[in-house]
Amino acid sequence: MIIVIRTFLLEALKDVMNVFYTIILPLGLFIGLGIYMGTASYQQQLLSGSLAISVLFGAFFSMGFVIMQQRNRGVYKLLKATPFPIIKYVLSMAFARTIFSLSFSIVVLIIANLLFNITISIINIVLLFLILIVATLCFTGLGFLAANFSRNEVQVSIIANLISMPMIFTSEAFYSMDKSPTWIRTVGKLLPFHYFVQSIHALVHNDLPALWVPIIILIAFTISITLLASLTFRWDSNMSPLSGIKVLNRKQFLKSSKRKNI
């Protein structure tokens, strides 16, 4: 499993688009806007926003493309012919993405401290890591959903943009939503990214009582999305995303009646 995780990490680091969207863009926004705007409160908001969009782009966009490409290349089909369980493979991918997110957050926290003198307590950093793990799983699940309902790169891109753009624009990742219309804020509250950003905000501002509600809602989103992603998972490009439930029910049948020794 370690070799599989290492492979995914190396693949992620060699993917230029992934590096741009999950490292260079969030870091550039954080440093550039942080220096330009100059206020401590906005730099704190930027810290939350940069961490959040890095996870969103990495776990959702990158994973969506990777999963779809691997499916179309027949990786999952071949895996079914090997003793290596697909679930172990998928978990390795999610684990590698989590390591990637946590490593990036450490770099951002160090830069935040050195450049803008933002300090976060050790307990809050541990809590931040837990939130990043939950969020990475949540958005990886969304990446799977986007791939499950797509047949090619264009469709993944359309679905990912359709979901991510409203999430970013209706959240408080980079600006306050206090003066925005109520309906926009309502839309934001229906999406997991809002609660992810809120929970990081609470940690960065050391407002722990404000942490628990968003994190519970984020966990609920993660469980629901993961369940939906696993039910609609397609290991073969010719399968319908709605055939997952049927396949799950018939697995036991295979084990009980089809594999007999001669």
Add this chain to the structure above:
Amino acid sequence: MVKTLIKVESLVKKYNDRRVVNEIDFEIYKQEVLGIIGPNGAGKTTTIEMILGVRLPDAGEIYYWDDKPKDNIGAQLQSVPFFPNMSVLNNLKLFATFYGKKFTNNELIDLLEKFKLSNVIYSKADRLSGGQQKKLAIVMTIMHNPKVIFLDEPTAALDPRARQEIRELISDLANKNISVVFSSHDMEEVAKLSDRIVLINNGTIKDIGSPKDLLEKYDVCNLEELYLKLT
């Protein structure tokens, strides 16, 4: 003595209401090369994928010689499932883990040298030619020392030289105590390589036998004629 490794009985696969594999029966023997031929959509790939456990049959039985058949079967499917950004060596390392195997770099380099792929050890997988990719896919099927390997159209879309190299590879494997099951549309290739042939059309087996026996039975000069007669 002939020993059966895999036995397929009354196997059925339906897509929607259409039976793409319809009650087929055959056996795969130890150390044989079994060619599966038939028109596009005849049910060759679906049959192979059911034996491999990739697809579930709707009815019928598949018997294996081993409790854990997936540990001892190698598969090269029609698509090439490499990781494009990774080197050939790292792709091999990764695929070895899928079978629970670990190899040193030197062991893998030796393996690649045996298959005349030593010049691309450190190349990215997506930089390989079609023939090299197919060869690499075949290397991946045998790296865990399987008893039987399945090759689904291993020479499709390759130039004559690459086809010849793959054919030589299949012959070599057959001499190394490995049963090889392969599907192909190239009748000359099937006639040259196969000990026995399974001819499938519309999801049913039209006949099984050695190329010589089948040619005699149907009074035809070559497999192409036989193919045209039975499909």
